[in-house]
Amino acid sequence: MTDGIRVLDRPGLDRLVEVLRAEGYRVVGPVARDDAIVLAELDSGADLPAGWGVETAPGRYRLRRRADAAVFGHSAGPQSWKRFLHPPHRPLWHTGPDGEFVAVQEDPPRYAFLGVRACDLAAISVLGTVLAASGSFARRRQGLFTIAANCTEPGEVCFCASMRTGPGVSGGYDLALTELLDDDGHRFVTDVGSAEGERVLGLVTTRDAADGEVAGARAGVEAAAAKMGRAMPPGDLRTLLRESRESPVWSEIASRCLTCGNCTMVCPTCFCTTTEDVTDVTGEHAGRAERWASCFELDFSYVHGGSVRESGDSRYRQWMSHKLSTWHDQFGTSGCVGCGRCIAWCPAGIDITAEAARLAAEGAGHVGG
Numbered sequence: 001m002t003d004g005i006r007v008l009d010r011p012g013l014d015r016l017v018e019v020l021r022a023e024g025y026r027v028v029g030p031v032a033r034d035d036a037i038v039l040a041e042l043d044s045g046a047d048l049p050a051g052w053g054v055e056t057a058p059g060r061y062r063l064r065r066r067a068d069a070a071v072f073g074h075s076a077g078p079q080s081w082k083r084f085l086h087p088p089h090r091p092l093w094h095t096g097p098d099g100e101f102v103a104v105q106e107d108p109p110r111y112a113f114l115g116v117r118a119c120d121l122a123a124i125s126v127l128g129t130v131l132a133a134s135g136s137f138a139r140r141r142q143g144l145f146t147i148a149a150n151c152t153e154p155g156e157v158c159f160c161a162s163m164r165t166g167p168g169v170s171g172g173y174d175l176a177l178t179e180l181l182d183d184d185g186h187r188f189v190t191d192v193g194s195a196e197g198e199r200v201l202g203l204v205t206t207r208d209a210a211d212g213e214v215a216g217a218r219a220g221v222e223a224a225a226a227k228m229g230r231a232m233p234p235g236d237l238r239t240l241l242r243e244s245r246e247s248p249v250w251s252e253i254a255s256r257c258l259t260c261g262n263c264t265m266v267c268p269t270c271f272c273t274t275t276e277d278v279t280d281v282t283g284e285h286a287g288r289a290e291r292w293a294s295c296f297e298l299d300f301s302y303v304h305g306g307s308v309r310e311s312g313d314s315r316y317r318q319w320m321s322h323k324l325s326t327w328h329d330q331f332g333t334s335g336c337v338g339c340g341r342c343i344a345w346c347p348a349g350i351d352i353t354a355e356a357a358r359l360a361a362e363g364a365g366h367v368g369g
Contacts, residue, residue, distance in 0.1 A: 004191070004192060005189060005190065005191055005208075005209040005214055006189075006190045006192070006201065006206040006207065006208065006209060007187050007188065007189055007190065007206060007207050007208070007209045007210075007213060008177070008187065008188045008190050008201075008204065008206050009185065009186070009187045009188075010069075010185075010186040010187065012188075012204050012205055012206060013045050013048075013071070013177075013188060014044060014045030014046065015045075015204050015205070016045070016114075016147075016200075016201075016204050017029075017042055017044055017045040017114065018044065018045075019200060019203045019204055020112045020114075020145065020200065023200065024110055025110050025111065025112035025145055026041055026109040026110065026111055026112065027041065027042045027112045027114055028040065028041055028042065028081075028084060028111060028112070028113055028114065029042045029047070029048060029113070029114035029115045030048065030049050030071075030072075030074070030077065030114075030115050031047050031048065031049055032049040032052045032063060035062075035063055036054075036061065036063065036077050036078055037049055037052065037054060037063070037074050037077035038077055038078065038079050039077070039079045039080075039081065039083070039084075042114065048071040048114075048115075049071060049074065050069045050070070050071050051065060051066050051068065051069045051070070052064070052065065052066060052073070052074060053065075053066045053070075053073050053074050053153070054074045054075055054077070054155060055156070056075060056155045056156045056157045056229075056340065056343075056344045057156055057157065057344070057349075058157065058343050058344070058346065058349035058350070058351045059343075059344070059345075059346055059347055059348060059349030060344065060349075061077075061078070061344045061345065068181050068186075069181070069186060070179055070181055070186075071115075071179065072115055072149045072151075072177070072179045073153055073179070074153075074155075075117075075151070075153070075154060075155025075157075075158055075340070076117060076119065076120070076155065076158070076339045076340065076341050078266050078341065078345055079266075080120055080123060080266070080267075080268035080339070080341070081113055081116060081120055081123070081124060081268070082123065082124075082127060082268050082269070082271075084111060084113075084140065085124065085127065085137055085140045085141055085144075086127060086131060086134075086136075086137055086140075086271060088291060088292045089289055089290070089291045089292075090106075090136065090289060090290045090291070091104045091287060091288075091289045092104055092275070092287075092288045092289055092290055093287060093288050094285060094286065094287035094288075095285065095286050095287070096284070096285060097284040097285070106136060106139060108136075108139050108140040110143050110145075111140070111143075111144050111145070112144075112145040112146075112147065113144065113145070113146050113147065114147045114149075115147065115148075115149045115177075116146055116147065116148045116149065116169075116173070117148070117149060117151055117160075117166065117167075117339070118148070118150065118151060118160060118165055118166030118167055118168055118169045118170075119158075119160040119163075119165050119166045119268070119337040119338055119339040120268055120337070120339065121146070121148055121169050121172050121173060122160075122165035122166070122337045123268035123269045123337045123339070124141075124146075124172070124268075125172055126269045126331070126333060126335065126337065127268075127269060127271060128141065129331050129332070129333070130269070130271050130330075130331055131271060145174050145196060145197075145200070146172065146173045146174050146175075147173065147174065147175045147176070147177060148169040148172075148173040148175070148176040148177065148193075149176075149177050149178075149179070150167065150168045150169060150176060150177065150178040150217070150220075150221045151166060151167035151168070151221065151224050152167070152178065152179065152220035152221060152223070152224050153224065154167055154224050154227065154228050154229060155229060155340060155344075156229035156230075156340075157229055157230055157340030157341075157343040157344050157351075158228050158229055158230065158338065158339065158340045159228055159229070159230035159231050159232055159338040159340060159353055160228070160337060160338035160339065161224075161225040161226075161228045161231070161338070162228070162230075162231040162232040162234075162338060162353075163232060163334065163336055163337055163338035165337045165338055166225075166337075166338065167221055167224040167225055167228075168218075168221040168222075168225075171193065172193075173193040173194075173197070174192075174193055174194045174196050174197030174200070175190055175191070175192060175193065175197045175200070175201060176190070176191040176193060177189070177190055178191075178217035178218075178220065178221065180213065180216060180217060180220075182216075187213075189209050189213050189214060189216075189217040190206065190209075229340070230340060230343070230351070230353045231353060232336075232338070232353050232356055233353075233356055233357045233360040235360060237324045237325065237334075237356065238324065238325045238328050238334075239325075240325075240356070240359055240360055240363055241320065241321045241324050241325035241326075241359070242321070242325050242326075243363065244359045244362070244363065245317070245321075247359060247362060249355065249358050249359055249362060250313040250314075250316060250317045251313045253313065253316050253350060253355055254311065254312035254313035254316055256348045256349075256350060257312050257313075257316050257348060257350060258347060258348055259296045259298075259312050259315055259316075260296065260347065261294035261296040261297060262342075262345050262346055262347065263296075263319065263341075263342035263345070263346055263350075263352075264292075264294040264295065264296060264319065265292065265294065266341040266342060266345045267323075267341060267342055268337060268339060268341070269323075269335050269336070269337060270292075270294075270335075272292070272293045272294065272295060272300070273290050273291060273292055273293055274290070274291060274293040274300075275288055275289065275290050275291075276288070276289055276291060295309075295315060295318050295319050295322070296315050296316075296319065298310070300315075320352060320355065320356075322335065323335040323336050323352075324336055324356065336352070
């Protein structure tokens with residue numbers, strides 16, 4: 001037996017959802033809806049996407065039926081956990097007919113996230129650094145119960161291994177599950193990462209993990225690292241992006257980029273917001289709200305009568321350079337966790353790993369010359 005590692009069977013996972021709901025958590029996890037794997041509140045474990053996988057490629061995302069009943073046999077969907085901790089729209093204040101100012105008092109729910117991948121767990125940590133001064137983010141993250149899911153089947157656009165964020169989790173969770181499906185049944189090798197995780201798991205029937213099960217779980221994660229669909233080029237990306245500001249590659253990318261901002265909307269670490277003031281048609285109510293913004297918006301860099309970055313190539317360069325380079329200067333880490341969402345959900349099929357490789361090859365050619 002392996003000390004501290006337990007095994008949860010498939011009915012036990014359903015029971016875990018019941019226990020968390022009974023403990024006052026709003027349980028959020030993956031569900032199959034609208035032809036995608038999205039994140040939504042779970043009423044029970046039956047809501048999980050059993051038997052669903054995905055096919056991904058640049059500009060392509062499709063659900064597919066699996067030959068088994070795996071519930072975590074899919075890669076990242078269009079939504080990330082960011083939407084629950086850093087909402088896309090957040091009211092700030094409003095006034096009524098009498099003009100009285102009323103600040104919105106947030107009372108965020110007590111969340112339990114079920115099925116958080118290693119890349120997304122890293123993204124939550126990155127956002128915790130970026131939004132350290134945000135009271136809203138801190139309140140929503142406080143009391144969060146996190147059940148991670150180690151990846152054993154990466155998607156075609158995943159590249160977390162090259163960003164050193166996955167496919168296995170390394171910390172920051174209450175429980176971590178590795179799904180096994182074989183002749184011995186459908187079960188989850190479960191690692192405990194906190195005292196709260198130990199307490200909650202104690203409310204569910206489990207058994208000690210056998211050495212072979214632990215070894216099988218670890219082998220599955222290690223194999224996933226070796227079969228990633230994409231990889232960032234090796235080397236110092238931070239310096240590469242800084243020294244590639246005048247590269248003709250940016251103009252070529254801009255000829256394909258629609259500046260739609262899809263990549264920033266699906267990114268689990270993009271954090272930019274703007275505020276907007278609204279009134280109703282009667283003029284009796286007014287309010288201010290915060291909403292997500294994108295550096296691809298023409299007016300994102302609007303200053304004193306004009307935008308600083310008017311061209312598509314300057315806006316794409318800003319996004320990619322910030323993500324892979326200047327983010328280090330601001331926050332001490334990369335802003336990319338290798339989830340691949342920006343590749344799959346780009347309508348033009350632009351691949352950030354391929355563009356980084358082009359810049360690296362161009363840089364190597366200049367050095368060689």
